[in-house]
Amino acid sequence: MEDAELIDRARAGEGRAFDDLIRLHQRSVYGLAMRFVRDHDEADDIAQKTFVRAWDRLKEFEGRSSLKTWLLTICANLCRNHHRDRKRFVDVAPESVEPAEEAIGAQRLERERRLEGVKEAVAALPERQRLIVELRVYQGLAFKEIAVALSTSENAAKVNFHYAVKTLRAKLGDAAASLASGER
Amino acid sequence: MSATCENIRDLLVEHLAHELDRFRASGVEAHLAGCAACRAEERELRATLLLLSEDAVPDPGERYWDSFAGRVRTKIASRPEPRRRGFTLPRFALAASLLLVTIVAVRAPRITIDSEEEDSLLASILPLDPAALEESIGELSGEEGDRFEQHLVALGRRATPSPTPTPAPASTGKEKKEKAKPAFDPAPTQSRLQDDLSDLDELSPEELDRLLEHLDAMKT
Numbered sequence: 001m002e003d004a005e006l007i008d009r010a011r012a013g014e015g016r017a018f019d020d021l022i023r024l025h026q027r028s029v030y031g032l033a034m035r036f037v038r039d040h041d042e043a044d045d046i047a048q049k050t051f052v053r054a055w056d057r058l059k060e061f062e063g064r065s066s067l068k069t070w071l072l073t074i075c076a077n078l079c080r081n082h083h084r085d086r087k088r089f090v091d092v093a094p095e096s097v098e099p100a101e102e103a104i105g106a107q108r109l110e111r112e113r114r115l116e117g118v119k120e121a122v123a124a125l126p127e128r129q130r131l132i133v134e135l136r137v138y139q140g141l142a143f144k145e146i147a148v149a150l151s152t153s154e155n156a157a158k159v160n161f162h163y164a165v166k167t168l169r170a171k172l173g174d175a176a177a178s179l180a181s182g183e184r
Numbered sequence: 185m186s187a188t189c190e191n192i193r194d195l196l197v198e199h200l201a202h203e204l205d206r207f208r209a210s211g212v213e214a215h216l217a218g219c220a221a222c223r224a225e226e227r228e229l230r231a232t233l234l235l236l237s238e239d240a241v242p243d244p245g246e247r248y249w250d251s252f253a254g255r256v257r258t259k260i261a262s263r264p265e266p267r268r269r270g271f272t273l274p275r276f277a278l279a280a281s282l283l284l285v286t287i288v289a290v291r292a293p294r295i296t297i298d299s300e301e302e303d304s305l306l307a308s309i310l311p312l313d314p315a316a317l318e319e320s321i322g323e324l325s326g327e328e329g330d331r332f333e334q335h336l337v338a339l340g341r342r343a344t345p346s347p348t349p350t351p352a353p354a355s356t357g358k359e360k361k362e363k364a365k366p367a368f369d370p371a372p373t374q375s376r377l378q379d380d381l382s383d384l385d386e387l388s389p390e391e392l393d394r395l396l397e398h399l400d401a402m403k404t
Contacts, residue, residue: 015257019254022253022256023249023252023253026249030241034242035241040242044244044248048252048255048256048259052256052259055260114235114238115238115239118236118238118239122236122239137233137236138236138237138241143201158198158203161197161201162198165232166197168232168235168236169232172232172235
């Protein structure tokens with residue numbers, strides 16, 4: 001069922017329609033929150049708050065963006081508030097690497113190390129660039145939608161993304177270069 | 185690095201994000217085909233984006249997703265009711281009071297004196313001889329005389345009258361004339377008069393006409 005129809009029914013007070021909207025977008029919302037806070041419980045809390053706020057403000061949704069973009073906007077704002085409340089991004093503790101079989105152990109370790117570098121590099125980006133990377137790379141939003149979500153211009157979103165990727169490439173230099181040479 | 189290479193590299197991120205229009209995208213591809221350095225740059229940027237996409241969020245599992253909507257619904261139901269905007273009793277009382285004040289203000293009889301009338305009054309009162317003024321008061325009825333006295337006090341032409349211990353049973357304007365004469369300020373300031381003229385608003389149109397007639401008669 002389309003978002004628009006579910007929104008109309010949810011606005012009319014049909015709880016079941018709102019449940020369906022939640023199910024359609026819960027992964028995207030949780031994913032953005034999880035990337036931001038890197039903690040399941042906190043991400044779960046932010047994701048739930050996102051939908052509670054959406055329920056309260058459903059009548060204000062004008063359809064200028066997709067419902068997904070609108071929900072991610074609410075979620076991004078909650079993530080920002082969370083960040084300001086905590087005054088820090090949660091440092092990601094390196095995931096414990098289980099001892100692997102000899103044959104795949106080195107490869108797996110290398111991948112873990114690389115991912116760790118990616119997380120740290122993304123976490124070190126300025127907040128705005130980080131959000132744009134999250135929304136573009138992980139949520140697949142177009143720059144036009146990102147601009148709406150972050151109350152900025154499409155061009156500013158593109159420029160920020162450009163600088164973010166260049167910064168990440170500089171930080172991930174070796175890993176990116178080795179991956180690039182492997183692709184060749 | 186040539187200026188062209190620099191321009192192309194500025195477009196590479198957008199190119200990789202498929203955000204370039206067809207014309208510019210074909211220009212970038214044409215350049216990449218002939219420039220090894222820019223091709224290497226493009227490969228590294230592509231690899232960076234690939235690295236980013238490898239960082240998948242761990243899936244909390246189907247059980248989590250199945251219960252998520254229910255937990256949101258519980259959260260909505262358990263929180264305190266949001267404050268509704270509407271007419272509560274105090275708001276209604278305030279609105280009713282405001283409405284009443286507005287009605288009274290609109291319907292109450294008002295006398296407006298424009299600037300020409302004010303000038304005319306001032307011109308009439310200022311050159312009056314005190315004796316002539318007293319005489320004109322004597323011609324007014326008791327009530328009119330009292331009110332005119334009050335206005336003269338307000339205009340600075342009379343000192344504030346001291347309260348009379350025993351009021352006369354049937355007071356007239358002529359009796360007033362025989363009372364102790366109040367002090368007369370021969371030179372009231374223009375600004376004070378202007379300020380006090382607002383009191384003339386309290387006169388009814390008929391009273392105002394009669395006052396002007398008296399003043400005109402005295403001048404002639």
